[in-house]
Amino acid sequence: MISEEAVAHVAACLGTSTNRARRLAHTALPAGFARAVTVPRVVLVEGATDAAVLGALLAVPVVAVGGKHVFPLAVAVARAHGADVDVVLDSDAGDHRAHHGSRRVQAALAAAPVRLHVLPGDLEVSLAGWASFLHALHRDGGALDKDPARYAAAARAASRADLPPTLSCLITEVLDHGSA
Secondary structure, X not given: OOOHHHHHHHHXXXXXXXXXXXXXXXXXXXXXXHHHOOOOEEEEXXXXXXXXXXXXXXXXXXXXXXXXXXXXXXXXXXXXXXXXXXXXXXXXXXXXXXXXXXXXXHHHHOOOOOEEEEEOOOHHHHHOOOHHHHHHHHOOOOOOOOOHHHHHHHHHHOOHHHOOHHHHHXXXXXXXXXXX
8 A cells, every 4th residue: 555645756756646646556566566665775677587586686675566667656656665766677679669668768767766777688688698597497397488486596596606797787786776
């Protein structure tokens, strides 16, 4: 549940009415989102597999917003709850339509009090270069499906020594911002 004070903050951030802000906060965000961002610091990501992998790698709460189009709303809700926010966004460079959507989100977040981290391509592009993650993921003979529980287990089991540069830099940036 989002407080009326938070609704007013979200409405102001999004330039919309409090009724619309309240409705969006209750319908566009995943169930339990508002409770999950009542922390001092949070990393917001697009989906469940992103949250699974980065949650296993980072020492801060990682919360999925349910798609890149929801980031402006999710950031406003998290900030309304007083959270310091990092956003990890896929650039989707290989997909013209998705890349255009990523650029729109980046523009929408440009003025927001948030630290934006943009991955080249998508998370799976980065994961494809993490050999020990792929080994751990395939250890049980399963396919490379986007199963959040399997991704989290593989990320926890994988060696940090062979992290791809994109993930290594992302982790360093997020953790450095937290200690600053």
